[in-house]
Amino acid sequence: xxxxxxxxxxxxxxxxxxxxxxxxxxxxxxxxxxxxxxxxxxxxxxxxxxxxxxxxxxxxxxxxxxxxxxxxxxxxxxxxxxxxxxxxxxxxxxxxxxxxxxxxxxxxxxxxxxxxxxxxxxxxxxxxxxxxxxxxxxxxxxxxxxxxxxxxxxxxxxxxxxxxxxxxxxxxxxxxxxxxxxxxxxxxxxxxxxxxxxxxxxxxxxxxxxxxxxxxxxxxxxxxxxxxxxxxxxxxxxxxxxxxxxxxxxxxxxxxxxxxxxxxxxxxxxxxxxxxxxxxxxxxxxxxxxxxxxxxxxxxxxxxxxxxxxxxxxxxxxxxxxxxxxxxxxxxxxxxxxxxxxxxxxxxxxxxxxxxxxxxxxxxxxxxxxxxxxxxxxxxxxxxxxxxxxxxxxxxxxxxxxxxxxxxxxxxxxxxxxxxxxxxxxxxxxxxxxxxxxxxxxxxxxxxxxxxxxxxxxxxxxxxxxxxxxxxxxxxxxxxxxxxxxxxxxxx
Amino acid sequence: xxxxxxxxxxxxxxxxxxxxxxxxxxxxxxxxxxxxxxxxxxxxxxxxxxxxxxxxxxxxxxxxxxxxxxxxxxxxxxx
Numbered sequence: 372x373x374x375x376x377x378x379x380x381x382x383x384x385x386x387x388x389x390x391x392x393x394x395x396x397x398x399x400x401x402x403x404x405x406x407x408x409x410x411x412x413x414x415x416x417x418x419x420x421x422x423x424x425x426x427x428x429x430x431x432x433x434x435x436x437x438x439x440x441x442x443x444x445x446x447x448x449x450x451x452x453x454x455x456x457x458x459x460x461x462x463x464x465x466x467x468x469x470x471x472x473x474x475x476x477x478x479x480x481x482x483x484x485x486x487x488x489x490x491x492x493x494x495x496x497x498x499x500x501x502x503x504x505x506x507x508x509x510x511x512x513x514x515x516x517x518x519x520x521x522x523x524x525x526x527x528x529x530x531x532x533x534x535x536x537x538x539x540x541x542x543x544x545x546x547x548x549x550x551x552x553x554x555x556x557x558x559x560x561x562x563x564x565x566x567x568x569x570x571x572x573x574x575x576x577x578x579x580x581x582x583x584x585x586x587x588x589x590x591x592x593x594x595x596x597x598x599x600x601x602x603x604x605x606x607x608x609x610x611x612x613x614x615x616x617x618x619x620x621x622x623x624x625x626x627x628x629x630x631x632x633x634x635x636x637x638x639x640x641x642x643x644x645x646x647x648x649x650x651x652x653x654x655x656x657x658x659x660x661x662x663x664x665x666x667x668x669x670x671x672x673x674x675x676x677x678x679x680x681x682x683x684x685x686x687x688x689x690x691x692x693x694x695x696x697x698x699x700x701x702x703x704x705x706x707x708x709x710x711x712x713x714x715x716x717x718x719x720x721x722x723x724x725x726x727x728x729x730x731x732x733x734x735x736x737x738x739x740x741x742x743x744x745x746x747x748x749x750x751x752x753x754x755x756x757x758x759x760x761x762x763x764x765x766x767x768x769x770x771x772x773x774x775x776x777x778x779x780x781x782x783x784x785x786x787x788x789x790x791x792x793x794x795x796x797x798x799x800x801x802x803x804x805x806x807x808x809x810x811x812x813x814x815x816x817x818x819x820x821x822x823x824x825x826x827x828x829x830x831x832x833x834x835x836x837x838x839x840x841x842x843x844x845x846x847x848x849x850x851x852x853x854x855x856x857x858x859x860x861x862x863x
Numbered sequence: 864x865x866x867x868x869x870x871x872x873x874x875x876x877x878x879x880x881x882x883x884x885x886x887x888x889x890x891x892x893x894x895x896x897x898x899x900x901x902x903x904x905x906x907x908x909x910x911x912x913x914x915x916x917x918x919x920x921x922x923x924x925x926x927x928x929x930x931x932x933x934x935x936x937x938x939x940x941x942x
């Protein structure tokens with residue numbers, strides 16, 4: 372083997388690493404339809420336990436009235452539902468709002484005030500969990516966020532799964548529910564179909580759920596006690612930690628796709644970055660905390676299975692895989708331009724097929740959300756990536772055909788640079804994405820940042836946030852709980 | 864209406880009666896209204912309806928795959 376052959380082989384290996392997350396995504400979407408057959412509904416019975424709803428609240432005066440009033444309207448026996456609002460030393464009108472609601476619904480809404488706040492959501496939740504567990508009235512606990520709105524039938528659709536003693540916890544389908552979502556919120560609306568309605572159904576089939584949604588996690592009392600009677604306070608992803616602990620102890624966690632919960636999501640890139648950086652850092656911490664779990668199959672849970680590990684690490688390491696694949700194709704380009712062009716074309720042919728299959732599957736499974744977000748669905752990888760796909764499909768499209776329409780042509784140097792940009796687009800998109808929050812904060816910056824968001828795509832923004840989370844964790848940056856600002860624009 | 868404390872015996876009873884079918888809603892109620900009455904029959908019917916509706920996910924998965932293959936064939940190979 373010559374040095375050139377070894378170089379080619381190395382480049383192809385790097386490129387193959389970029390295919391792993393793509394194949395993992397396809398695998399999840401092939402599992403998804405299997406949920407029609409392999410689901411938990413066959414094992415449930417009507418079951419309406421006494422539920423304590425725990426609502427952590429720090430300066431949530433704007434949103435609590437709507438969310439708590441909707442809770443009081445749940446189609447659930449009123450004598451089996453109590454709401455504990457844990458007010459984390461709020462400095463706004465939260466105490467007055469909650470006390471007003473407690474007076475309107477005596478005995479059903481309880482105001483719990485922490486005089487010392489600011490320690491983070493897990494500490495706030497633990498305050499309420501301790502109080503609820505001290506009394507044997509509670510049979511199950513629903514942990515939610517202050518701003519989310521539960522559909523009237525949602526809670527009973529969740530509790531029925533607890534009729535199976537093997538189930539420890541249940542989560543619902545959180546949907547973006549703003550009355551008039553802006554571009555970022557619409558991207559999130561589409562993303563939630565992929566990340567929840569689709570991915571969590573697949574995880575139900577696999578028998579291993581990655582995460583109970585923070586805004587909708589129902590635990591049996593037994594499960595809460597078994598995981599230590601509280602929530603882990605050392606990680607930024609306390610909901611994922613509890614999920615995995617539950618499964619490691621041999622109890623099932625189930626996603627209920629028909630229990631719908633509406634949430635207000637960030638509508639600026641900066642707010643999105645803040646929220647997702649916390650989540651991404653939390654996932655890095657979880658990966659470390661459960662390092663002895665990955666790729667070690669075990670009879671009582673699916674977290675150690677090869678397939679679940681592949682899915683988990685494909686999401687976590689996606690930006691690294693894309694960067695390695697970019698390095699591989701650029702390396703190949705230096706060794707052998709025509710071979711690089713063939714590989715590039717083949718890769719993006721696969722990419723185009725996967726893009727179409729995943730986008731269509733996603734839009735079909737939640738048509739009401741699809742009507743609001745279909746454009747963002749098709750723009751999810753970004754206009755730039757769609758251009759790259761088209762260039763892979765028709766190699767001379769941008770060098771000859773389009774310039775030819777205007778009677779022009781691109782010279783050799785121009786073609787070389789264009790090829791370089793096309794081959795490196797994944798990394799270029801992540802780099803532009805990294806600058807978006809900064810651009811948005813400048814005066815008039817939103818008018819530039821939003822078109823750029825459509826250019827680079829939402830996916831690359833999430834990848835850039837992952838990279839930021841690796842850097843922050845490596846630097847040991849302060850672990851602060853940055854609350855996402857909510858204004859109460861969710862509609863039921 | 865089932866309260867808390869479901870036992871293993873409850874499960875065994877239903878496992879031995881797998882073909883049990885809940886009655887339909889009264890004439891004056893739509894199905895979702897009937898489910899909201901929270902009677903055992905209504906809740907069982909709701910679960911069965913949710914389970915049945917899930918076949919939509921299988922159908923759409925196959926449809927998405929068919930459309931993708933058709934479009935790729937229509938466009939042809941790269942080049």
